[in-house]
Amino acid sequence: MDVAALDDEIERIVACEQELRAAVNAIVADLEGWGRMVCGNLLAETSGREFKQAVERSKPKSWLKTVSAFANTYGGQIVFGVTDDIHEPVGIADPQAEVEFIARMIHGRIDPVPRYSIEVDAGHGVQLVVLEVQSDQNTPHYYVADGRREVFVRNGDRSETASRERLMELVLMGVNDTWDARDSGIPVERGSFTHLCSTFYQRTFRDMDDADPASFGLVTRDGSRLTNAGALFADKGLMRHSRVFATRWEGNSKGGIVETEEYSADLLGLLEFAERFIRTYNHKRWIKRPTDRIEFCCYSERAITEALVNALVHRSYLELGSEVHIDVYDDRLEIISPGEMCKGSLPEDVAVTRMESVRRNPIVADVMGRMDLMERRGSGLMMICEATAAERSYKPEFKPQFKSERGFFSVILPNMRYGEDEATDPVTDPVTRQAAQQVTLPVETENSQVEGLTPQVAQQVTQQVTQQVNSLLSVLLQGEGSLREIMGRLGLRDRNTVMWNYLNPAIESGFIERTIPDKPNSRLQKYRLTELGRRMIGLGNEA
Incomplete structure (x- = not known):
């Protein structure tokens, strides 16, 4: 190789080396930038x-x-x-x-x-x-x-x-003990498990025998006293601070009280009382189709049960004077229990993440699990999300929310029918439009027949209307009236029953209308018959 060729080869090697060095530097810079990005953004300061x-x-x-x-x-x-x-x-x-x-x-x-x-x-x-x-x-x-x-x-x-209650929990954990397993000091003779036995049979088709309270951990080893878990399940609510406060608030914040109840009972009794209270405000409506009907509700009943069981089972009972709170607002339902999560933290997306199952009260959880009233695999919160998402009323903005902070755990279920009356346009809403295409409203003709329906179907419609709505239409023949005035004419005392079983179905059917349609919640609001409502009264009388 001559000198010129050698120089060319050296120059080429140097150029390649420079290109390689530049590439390496670029890679190093990218890695450093990626490292800063990871520390600065992805590795945010969190609970862990x-x-x-x-x-x-x-x-x-x-x-x-x-x-x-x-x-x-x-x-x-x-x-x-x-x-x-x-x-x-x-x-x-x-x-x-x-x-x-x-x-x-x-x-x-x-x-x-x-x-x-x-x-x-x-x-x-x-x-x-x-x-x-x-x-x-x-x-x-x-x-x-x-x-x-x-x-x-x-x-x-x-x-x-750590709070005093949290410190006590840590002490119990350190000696491999839990609050619900400890001696309550209540003699066995003072407690009975009638409600537990009947519920156990209803859900398992098996009778509890005499040995079950001991094997379940509801009595002490010597059989003389109830454990704290036993006191929770015993009839008549022997654990004084095992209570539920339920309130229906007016509007979306704690202002005026529509209804409030305080329940004191055994755990299963508390669950039934709480479910009954929420059910009063879990208003439903249906759209009938030729072969079935579509149900729309405010909250998933399965999600409600799971949230209530979670609150009663996993709450901290060390905080004397505390109780589970149920707060029903216009736009949401909140179930708040004493004691944040005892171990672990809430994942970013509860709906798709199964959490480690750590139980504050394992004996109580085991008894509930035997009756299939709760999940045993740490998937209760996931089930709340799944049950809510399965409802016909569900939209992404109605996804349940969970909070674990400041000594409390909260489950927040958005009202999936909130603002429905104000937001639903009978012309543009797809559900209403679909129903309108399937059902023809009855219109009285000269022959007292119902246009668009056979006489048999017309009679069936009339019979359905007369059960509750027709009584409303009859009292409105006296003239328009406010909610209070209508309740008086009907002889009813529960405003929610009148609103959701009488007024709302009549409004949805077009039989009555609001005098102030632009402000449904106005204190001056009254209701009056429409022309269709007057026709339906005549049709009902003829039938």
Whole structure:
């Protein structure tokens, strides 16, 4: 090879090397940018992760309380070397020294010492120290310093001092015990399980025998006293703070009270009372088709039952004076129980994520599970979402919501028929339009026949109307009237019964109309007959 050819080959090699170096630099830059993106966006500070810019040696409690909180709840990570505000990785100058300091502090100030691991992560262009804390059953894990012993728990993305009730739960967990398994101090002679036995047979087709209360964990081992679980299931509500407060509020906030009830009974009695109260406001309507009918309701009955059972079974009974609250608003139903989730945190999408089943009251849960009143696999919240989504009224905005914070767990079910009267246009609404195409409203003719229907069908329509709506139409012959005036004419006292069983069906059928149609909830609102309603009264009289 001559000198010129050699020079050309060297020049080509150098050019290739430069191109390769440029490609490598670009890849490194992309990786660094991706690392910053991961720390800054995807690895957001959550209930199971916390970022610290540095290991604060002068104030170790600032991060040691999070170690205690993670160990007492569901574990988590503390990443040192990432800014608190924008989560930008800035790195740790001497990671090995900080690893040794962190380990020394945990062993010196957390009692008992939790399971943990510490690693140095150099995958983001800088060196980060990652402390991984695991939860265990040796609770509570105290932070010990300055002669004080403090217990912290995780609440959302914060580490907070444990409440007295939460501390008691951690103590029970540490000795492998639960509240519902403990001795209630109530003699067995004072309790009976008549309601439990009858419900058990209805749902399992098997009689409870004399040994079942003991095998279920409802009495102590010596058989002399009821456990707390036994007191909850015993007739007459022996556990004083096992109660349900149910309220129907006027509007969408806590203002005027339409109806309020306080229930005190055994657990199964509380479930029945609560279901009955909600059922009063779970208004339904139907659209008839040639071979069947379509049902539209405010809330899924299966979702209601699952949410109520979840509230009664998983609530904290350590908070004396607390109770389950049911709040019915115009636009939603809220079921709130004392005690946030005892382990784990809510996933981003409850509807598709099966959570770890951790039971605060395992004996109560087991008895309910034997009667098929609750899921045993930690899928109760998922079932609430699935049952709601299966309803004909469902839309994506009606997806159930869940909250676990500040000592309470909440299930929020949107009213799937909220604003239906105001929003439904009989011409443009597809459901109403479809029904209108299938059913011809009766119109009186000269021959007293019903145009569009056979005499047999006309008679059937008239018989259906006369049951409740016809009585409403008759009293409105006296003249228009307000809801209160109509209730008086009908001799009825429950406004919801009149509204949903009399007024709404008559409005939907076109038999009556509002005097102020643009403001359905106006206090001056009255109702009057339409021409079609007057014809129906005549048709009913002739039939």
